Amino acid sequence: MPAETPFIADVMLGRLATWLRLLGCDVEYFPKISDDDLVERASRSGRVILTRDTELIRRRKVRDIHFLVRGNSYRDQLRQVAEHFSIVPSSRILTRCLRCNEKLEDIDRSEVRDKVPSYVFETQPNFRTCNRCGRVYWRGTHHDKSLAEIRGIFRPQDDLGPEE
Numbered sequence: 001m002p003a004e005t006p007f008i009a010d011v012m013l014g015r016l017a018t019w020l021r022l023l024g025c026d027v028e029y030f031p032k033i034s035d036d037d038l039v040e041r042a043s044r045s046g047r048v049i050l051t052r053d054t055e056l057i058r059r060r061k062v063r064d065i066h067f068l069v070r071g072n073s074y075r076d077q078l079r080q081v082a083e084h085f086s087i088v089p090s091s092r093i094l095t096r097c098l099r100c101n102e103k104l105e106d107i108d109r110s111e112v113r114d115k116v117p118s119y120v121f122e123t124q125p126n127f128r129t130c131n132r133c134g135r136v137y138w139r140g141t142h143h144d145k146s147l148a149e150i151r152g153i154f155r156p157q158d159d160l161g162p163e164e
């Protein structure tokens with residue numbers, strides 16, 4: 001498997017999809033997609049289907065392009081997927097929009113002045129944006145909380161860099 005396997009998550013795995021995006025993974029997710037559309041989309045775009053559906057994976061078209069996710073908590077699921085696909089938690093954190101899966105682009109500070117709270121604007125040197133939804137990201141509270149959560153999910157030897 002290449003390091004950057006693109007995924008599509010089934011309707012039951014929304015939370016896992018968001019967390020994988022946080023780690024920088026390319027994960028499509030549609031809350032209301034039918035199984036047929038999911039399979040069609042996956043095989044057309046070369047994505048691995050992440051699913052918990054043991055019926056779905058019996059389909060002939062799904063057999064070779066799925067990964068069966070076990071575990072009820074998103075923490076267990078995230079750990080399992082990261083381990084299987086050799087996803088390094090630290091390498092691409094916050095490089096992708098959590099809402100639309102788009103890769104984030106650097107944006108000049110001057111362009112976000114009206115889009116973020118003023119204390120954020122005053123204290124943060126770098127910003128990124130999603131060109132699809134326009135959401136602005138920065139290494140603020142959200143980022144710190146997410147890092148702490150990820151530290152808790154993965155083993156201590158997974159180096160996540162120095163604490164900030």
Ligand SMILES: [Zn+2]
Pocket residue numbers: 097098099100101102130131132133134135
């Ligand atoms: Zn977005």
